[in-house]
Amino acid sequence: MSRMQVQEKIYIAGHRGMVGSAIKRKLEKEGFQNFLFRTSSELDLRDQAAVHAFFETHKPDHVFLAAAKVGGILANNTYRAEFIYDNLMIQNNIIHAAYKSGVKKLMFLGSSCIYPKMATQPMQEDALLTGLLEPTNEPYAIAKIAGIKMCDAYRAQYGCNFISVMPTNLYGPNDNYDLEKSHVLPALIRKFHEAKKKKKPSVMMWGTGTPKREFLHVDDLADACYYLMNTYDEQGFVNIGVGEDIAIKDLALLIKKVVDYDGNIEHDLTKPDGTPRKLMNVSKLHSTGWKAKITLEDGIKAVYESLQSKSWY
Numbered sequence: 001m002s003r004m005q006v007q008e009k010i011y012i013a014g015h016r017g018m019v020g021s022a023i024k025r026k027l028e029k030e031g032f033q034n035f036l037f038r039t040s041s042e043l044d045l046r047d048q049a050a051v052h053a054f055f056e057t058h059k060p061d062h063v064f065l066a067a068a069k070v071g072g073i074l075a076n077n078t079y080r081a082e083f084i085y086d087n088l089m090i091q092n093n094i095i096h097a098a099y100k101s102g103v104k105k106l107m108f109l110g111s112s113c114i115y116p117k118m119a120t121q122p123m124q125e126d127a128l129l130t131g132l133l134e135p136t137n138e139p140y141a142i143a144k145i146a147g148i149k150m151c152d153a154y155r156a157q158y159g160c161n162f163i164s165v166m167p168t169n170l171y172g173p174n175d176n177y178d179l180e181k182s183h184v185l186p187a188l189i190r191k192f193h194e195a196k197k198k199k200k201p202s203v204m205m206w207g208t209g210t211p212k213r214e215f216l217h218v219d220d221l222a223d224a225c226y227y228l229m230n231t232y233d234e235q236g237f238v239n240i241g242v243g244e245d246i247a248i249k250d251l252a253l254l255i256k257k258v259v260d261y262d263g264n265i266e267h268d269l270t271k272p273d274g275t276p277r278k279l280m281n282v283s284k285l286h287s288t289g290w291k292a293k294i295t296l297e298d299g300i301k302a303v304y305e306s307l308q309s310k311s312w313y
Contacts, residue, residue, distance in 0.1 A: 002104075003104075003230045004032075004062055004226075004229060004230055005061075006031045006032050006033070006034075007034060008032075008034060008061035008062060008104075009034050009035075009036055009058065009059065009060045009061045010027060010032055010034060010035050010036065010060065010061070010062050010063075011035075011036040011037065011058070011060035011062070011063045011064070012024055012027075012036075012037065012063075012064045012066060013045060013063065013064065013065050013066060013067035013090075013094055013234050014066035014067030014068065015035075015037050015066075016039065016064070016174075016313050017066060017067070017174065018169070018170060018172060018173070018174040018175055018176075018218050019066040019109060019170065019218060019221065019222075020064070020066040021173065021174050022033055022173065022174075022218040022220045022221060022222035022260070023064050023066060023225055023226070024108075025219070025222065026219070026222035026223060026225070026226050027226065030226065030251050036058050036060050038054065038095075045067055045089070045090040045093060045094060046086055046089040046090060046093070047093070047103065047108065048089075048092075048093045049283070050140050051093040051094060051097050051143075052093070052096075052097045052100065052101075054097070054250070055097035055100065055101040055103075056097075056100075056101055057148060058102075059101050059102065060098075060101075060103055061103065061104045061105075062103065062104060062105050062106070062107075062229065062292050063094065063098050063103050063105075063106040063107070064109070064187055064229075065091060065094050065095070065106060065107065065108045065109060065147075066109050066224065067090055067094075068087055068090065068091075068109075069082060069083055069086040069087055069090070069140075070140075071083070071181065072181050072182075072183070073136050073137065074181075075181070076136055076137040076139070077136040077137070078141055080105070080138075080139045081139070083137075083139045083140045083143070084140070084142060084143050084287075086137035087140060087143035087144070087147075088143045088146060091108065091143070091146070091147040091150065092150065093151050094106075095108070095147070095151060095154060095162065096154075097164070098160070099154050099158055099160050099162075103160075103293075104161065104235050105161045105162070105163070105229060106151070106161070106162045106163070106165050106231070107164070107165060107225060107228070107229055107232065108147050108148065108150075108162065108163070108164040108165070109164075109165055109166075109167065110145075110147060110148060110164060110165070110166045110167075110237065111140070111141070111144050111166065111167070112145040112166060112167070112168055112169070112239075112278060112280065113133070113134060113137050113140060113141045113144070113146050114128060114133075114141050114144050114148070114166060114291075116129075116130055116131030116132055116133060117131065117132055117133060117134040117135075117275070118131055118132070119131060121277045122243070122279040122280055122281040122282075123239070123278070123279065123280055124233050124239075124279055124281040124283075124284075125166075125231075125236060125237060125239060125281075125284060128145070128148075128237075129140050129145070134275070147164065148164045148236075148237050148256075151163065151164050151235075152235045152236065155235050156235070156246045161233060163228065163232055163233065163235035163237075163238075164236070164238075165224070165225060165228060165237060165238050165239075165240050166237050166238070166239050166240065166280075167216060167221050167240045167241070168214045168215070168239070168240065168241035168242070168278075168279075168280045169183065169185070169213055169214055169215050169216065169278070170215070170216055170217075170218045170219060170221060170288065171183075171185045171186060171215055171216075171218065171299065171300075171303060172217050172218035172219055172303060173218065173219075173303070173306060174218075175218075175303070177189070177190045177307075177310065177312070179191070181232055184213065184248060184251070185215055185251065185255075185300075187253065188203075188205065188252055188255045189255055189259065189300070189303065189304060189307070190206075190312065191205075191251075192255050192256055192259040192261045193259050193261075193304075193307075193312075193313065194312065195261055195263055196259055196260065196261040196263075199261075200263060201263050201264065202263050202264040202265065202266045203252075203256075203261070203263060203264075203265055203266070204266050204267075204268050205248070205252055205265060205266070205267060205268070205273070206267075206268055206271035206272070206273075207248070207267065207268070207269065207271050207273040208249075208267060208269065208273055209247060209249025209250075209252060209265075209267060210247055210248070210249065210273065210276075211247070211248050211273050211274055211275065211277065211301030212245040212246060212247050212248070212276070212277045212278075212279065213246065213248060213251070213267055213277075213278055214241050214242060214243075214244065214245040214246075214278065214279050214280055215242070215246070215251075215290075215296055215299075216240065216242050216292060217294040217299040217302075219294065220242075220292045220294050221240055221294060223290075223293070224240045224285070224292075225240075227288075227289075227290045228288065228290070231289070232286060232288055238284055238285050238288070239280040239281060239282050239284065240280075240282070240285060241279075241282045241285075241292070242280075242282070242292040242296075243279075243280065243281070243282040243283075243286070243292075244279075245277065245278075245279045246296065249265070249285075251296075252265055253265070254296065254297060254300065255300060256301050258297070258301050258304050259304060269296070
């Protein structure tokens, strides 16, 4: 299998998002400079003709498909039509254009929400399509499942070297710290920081704190994506995670320590806990020779130290 060459053209769809920007940083670190970038205002990835014209004109060698319409539970459940339409159109257009223009290799990035709501923990790749999805984000999950199957179909029929990866919960640079829309880890960082700054006696967290979640630093994800782009060539997909999880209460205590907040943690038991556990089985990933390197504490410390430019800091 040939490795990516530094002179080759690389198109990162979604290069300004948390995942796409991390992949860009990783590739730059490895010496890559021949990038193709387009913002959503410059290229509407839902526009088939525009996407095909872009690919035919620029003919990228490698594609990282990290562009998607994303959001939390409320957004997923409210804008159900947009979440399935936009994501299907984005990935359909890019995958088909990649085939038509002769892209050497494409990586499709999905989400752990593709797994059945009641999937056996830790979630293994062969659990896909074995049960019902979580209803609130079903449209998004169906789009991502379609992306995996589309890559497999183009591999089977046309011989395309298209692969898929499924990251676990991510955190790191370019994360969202909006308390209404962010995920649990960045939300807790902001809550503890603001409580420290305003000298509040306590921080309120949702639920009991007993559910367990897995967290992967986005720079580790980018490292895994680069590694798999150079070494992996199979149908199906690969989970990318750390293979360990942590109770939300223990996560809160860890963030409290990193932020150096000396108040108390209170629980709003009127708020839901959510799924008891969501952990990736990463044995397939480990068998390829890659393992996560950034510990959760080190990752949170690095993230917190980088936040001084934020308006709320």
